[in-house]
Amino acid sequence: MTASSALLHDGMTAVPIPVQAQLFAEGLRLRRADGATQDWPVASLREIDRMPWELRIARAGAAQRLVVSDPAMIAALDMALAPWRKDEKAARWRRAAVTAFAVPLLGATLWFGWPPLADTVARTVPATWEQRLGDSIAASITQGTRRCVAPQGVAVLDRLSTRLAETAGLPTAPAVQVLDSGVVNAFAAPGRQVIIHRGLIYAASSPDEVAGVLAHEFGHLYHRHGLRNVARAIGVGAFVSILMGGSDFGAVAATLLVSVSYTRGFEAEADDFAADVLARSRIDAEGLARFFERMAGRGPRGSVAGYLDTHPDPAERATALRARRGAAVTMPALTPEEWLALRKICATTAS
Amino acid sequence: MATASFRVHDRACSRMMAGEDAPNRDMLDQPPAHAPALPAGHAIPGQPMAWGGREGRLFGIFFGNLLLGVLTLGIYRFWGIVRIRRYVWTHLAVLGDRLEYAGTGGELFRGFLIVLLLLVPLWLLGIAGEFLRVLHPWLAVAVPVTQFAILLFLLAAGRHAARRYLASRTIWRGIRLVVTGSPWRCARVQFLWFLATLLTLGIARPWGLAAEARWSLGRLNLGTQPFIFTGRARQILRPFLASYILALLSVGAAGVAVAVLWQSDAFDTLRQMGGTPAPAPEQVAIAVGKLAIASLGLLALVSPLLMLAWFSFAAAAMRWRWQNLAFGGARLALSDVTGWSVARLQLGNLFLMWISLGLLYPVVVRRRVEFLTRRLWAERYPDVSPARQAVLGQLNAEGLANILDAGGAGIGL
Numbered sequence: 001m002t003a004s005s006a007l008l009h010d011g012m013t014a015v016p017i018p019v020q021a022q023l024f025a026e027g028l029r030l031r032r033a034d035g036a037t038q039d040w041p042v043a044s045l046r047e048i049d050r051m052p053w054e055l056r057i058a059r060a061g062a063a064q065r066l067v068v069s070d071p072a073m074i075a076a077l078d079m080a081l082a083p084w085r086k087d088e089k090a091a092r093w094r095r096a097a098v099t100a101f102a103v104p105l106l107g108a109t110l111w112f113g114w115p116p117l118a119d120t121v122a123r124t125v126p127a128t129w130e131q132r133l134g135d136s137i138a139a140s141i142t143q144g145t146r147r148c149v150a151p152q153g154v155a156v157l158d159r160l161s162t163r164l165a166e167t168a169g170l171p172t173a174p175a176v177q178v179l180d181s182g183v184v185n186a187f188a189a190p191g192r193q194v195i196i197h198r199g200l201i202y203a204a205s206s207p208d209e210v211a212g213v214l215a216h217e218f219g220h221l222y223h224r225h226g227l228r229n230v231a232r233a234i235g236v237g238a239f240v241s242i243l244m245g246g247s248d249f250g251a252v253a254a255t256l257l258v259s260v261s262y263t264r265g266f267e268a269e270a271d272d273f274a275a276d277v278l279a280r281s282r283i284d285a286e287g288l289a290r291f292f293e294r295m296a297g298r299g300p301r302g303s304v305a306g307y308l309d310t311h312p313d314p315a316e317r318a319t320a321l322r323a324r325r326g327a328a329v330t331m332p333a334l335t336p337e338e339w340l341a342l343r344k345i346c347a348t349t350a351s
Numbered sequence: 352m353a354t355a356s357f358r359v360h361d362r363a364c365s366r367m368m369a370g371e372d373a374p375n376r377d378m379l380d381q382p383p384a385h386a387p388a389l390p391a392g393h394a395i396p397g398q399p400m401a402w403g404g405r406e407g408r409l410f411g412i413f414f415g416n417l418l419l420g421v422l423t424l425g426i427y428r429f430w431g432i433v434r435i436r437r438y439v440w441t442h443l444a445v446l447g448d449r450l451e452y453a454g455t456g457g458e459l460f461r462g463f464l465i466v467l468l469l470l471v472p473l474w475l476l477g478i479a480g481e482f483l484r485v486l487h488p489w490l491a492v493a494v495p496v497t498q499f500a501i502l503l504f505l506l507a508a509g510r511h512a513a514r515r516y517l518a519s520r521t522i523w524r525g526i527r528l529v530v531t532g533s534p535w536r537c538a539r540v541q542f543l544w545f546l547a548t549l550l551t552l553g554i555a556r557p558w559g560l561a562a563e564a565r566w567s568l569g570r571l572n573l574g575t576q577p578f579i580f581t582g583r584a585r586q587i588l589r590p591f592l593a594s595y596i597l598a599l600l601s602v603g604a605a606g607v608a609v610a611v612l613w614q615s616d617a618f619d620t621l622r623q624m625g626g627t628p629a630p631a632p633e634q635v636a637i638a639v640g641k642l643a644i645a646s647l648g649l650l651a652l653v654s655p656l657l658m659l660a661w662f663s664f665a666a667a668a669m670r671w672r673w674q675n676l677a678f679g680g681a682r683l684a685l686s687d688v689t690g691w692s693v694a695r696l697q698l699g700n701l702f703l704m705w706i707s708l709g710l711l712y713p714v715v716v717r718r719r720v721e722f723l724t725r726r727l728w729a730e731r732y733p734d735v736s737p738a739r740q741a742v743l744g745q746l747n748a749e750g751l752a753n754i755l756d757a758g759g760a761g762i763g764l
């Protein structure tokens with residue numbers, strides 16, 4: 001048995017009560033100056049905190065606290081508390097093990113579960129809203145750059161896109177416009193907007209290549225990729241930024257990483273769509289494949305920037321397209337006269 | 352105020368009062384420079400709080416949290432906060448008895464999830480706004496304003512909920528602290544004061560501060576024994592108006608200076624750049640240099656004045672909050688809280704966080720705690736005998752204030 005004086009906080013008042021504490025094998029007996037005693041069984045002892053000069057303990061589930069500063073008593077209580085401390089430690093390890101299992105599981109669920117959920121949300125957006133959103137995005141992009149409006153070229157482009165859109169079964173007629181800019185690029189905004197830069201038409205060596213790019217962009221329109229991408233990215237950004245406690249850096253990094261991996265899926269889907277539409281329009285998909293290969297020659301290959309580029313590897317895309325190419329008879333997408341007219345579409349420009 | 356403290360006097364007294372067998376805690380190790388328990392009625396001014404933590408230990412916990420946070424995709428955050436708090440609380444002695452922190456990471460995590468449920472509709476409103484602004488131009492303004500208003504309201508409610516939660520998990524001598532009052536009512540009051548402050552161009556601020564103090568300090572209890580807050584807005588009206596006028600004058604002076612610059616020949620030179628005859632490059636360089644020096648000078652002149660206005664009022668408000676607080680018959684006071692000391696604390700903390708990208712957080716915690724413990728005085732030893740343990744209902748954890756980073760480390764108590 002160890003005995004010492006101690007201070008009792010009785011859990012009802014804030015005035016400390018001096019007590020005599022006696023530690024037996026069964027438990028702790030506290031005796032007040034007025035002779036009243038109370039017993040705390042060993043199994044009910046809990047450590048609140050342990051300082052080199054002071055040990056504070058509680059009775060399980062009770063508000064009472066006992067402050068002990070006698071070194072011999074602290075040592076004796078340390079022994080009595082040892083089994084409980086061991087249990088606590090084991091419980092901590094169990095929790096760590098569960099966490100080590102649950103966190104990756106949760107991450108995987110979100111990673112694979114979020115895209116379909118975001119797509120569902122995106123699908124509830126009415127087509128007219130999507131169109132207005134896309135139109136305003138397109139307007140903000142084309143602002144400040146002149147549009148190419150040479151009448152013959154526009155007529156050829158309209159005929160080609162109408163033909164492809166009808167084969168593709170797009171719900172709304174696309175609005176295709178050419179911008180007077182040397183960038184080799186084309187993209188689709190949500191709704192019906194497709195924007196092609198003059199540089200892309202100049203870089204194409206045959207009308208099949210332009211037709212292929214158009215069909216690819218129509219694939220983005222058909223699958224509503226623009227809107228779905230916005231829905232996914234917003235969700236990921238918000239989730240990560242909340243989880244990280246408002247750290248923008250983490251949110252931006254995660255959004256980038258996720259949108260890269262998601263966008264790759266979209267590009268493959270649009271390529272598939274293009275291959276299908278081209279085949280049904282009797283246009284050779286070889287044009288699009290060759291265009292991708294040419295793009296591969298331009299980009300910084302194998303570099304980090306190349307890897308992080310949101311578009312997948314052009315060589316792989318070309319291979320995938322060729323694999324889907326049928327043996328059917330094909331015709332050039334445009335006659336030589338039409339092709340010439342399209343290439344001169346920027347002879348007249350308007351703001 | 353006298354420099355005599357509980358620490359000095361109380362040790363001698365405690366030995367006498369506690370008798371031979373009482374634990375003589377002064378002799379052991381080097382604990383927080385804490386004052387041992389004393390009987391009520393002790394009439395010498397003293398410092399009721401003492402900090403005995405070590406920065407090194409805080410760093411250990413902090414870096415452990417950081418590592419586990421990364422490994423768990425940030426979810427460990429809540430348990431990490433608890434570890435930091437537990438260390439701070441247990442090394443903070445009040446009248447010689449160390450505080451106890453009884454919150455858990457699970458509670459914080461649950462509170463966080465509840466807050467998410469509250470924030471998701473708000474976030475969806477924001478996204479809907481992105482689409483709606485295409486439909487009607489005026490929605491481009493209405494949606495963000497509504498969103499901001501709702502957020503402000505939630506934040507005010509969250510702040511009070513956080514106070515209630517934090518108090519209920521703080522135990523002193525076995526008795527829990529209690530903050531009363533509904534968070535929603537608190538939010539309504541705060542929101543109205545915010546609007547009033549906005550509409551009166553800031554003039555209503557002292558009354559808003561008084562309302563805030565009544566809702567925080569004025570509703571604080573140790574168990575059933577209340578802290579008494581008697582502060583009135585008119586008591587801080589004078590320092591407020593002084594700061595307000597100083598701020599107005601310095602902004603006005605800046606406006607005049609900008610107007611003068613605008614008329615200067617340096618600007619004329621720049622304005623002629625597009626036209627004919629174009630000014631010579633060296634003339635342009637001189638003009639740009641002149642303007643740069645002038646605006647730097649302006650900044651150097653105006654920003655200290657603005658900071659003086661800001662920090663001197665912050666210090667006055669802080670002194671006012673504590674000076675009008677009493678517990679157990681003892682009034683509290685802050686010594687040596689001046690605009691300069693508040694500026695040193697807050698700018699210093701900002702600077703430390705900034706140069707270290709947040710890695711010096713433990714230093715900031717220590718500085719905040721020590722700022723208070725070194726300056727807080729009680730006119731006498733408070734009588735805590737009326738305090739009884741209060742019966743608590745269920746409380747939600749403090750998520751909102753935490754997410755939106757308004758709660759700080761919660762050491763303001």
Ligand SMILES: [Zn+2]
Nearest residue numbers: 216220267270
């Ligand atoms: Zn694409």
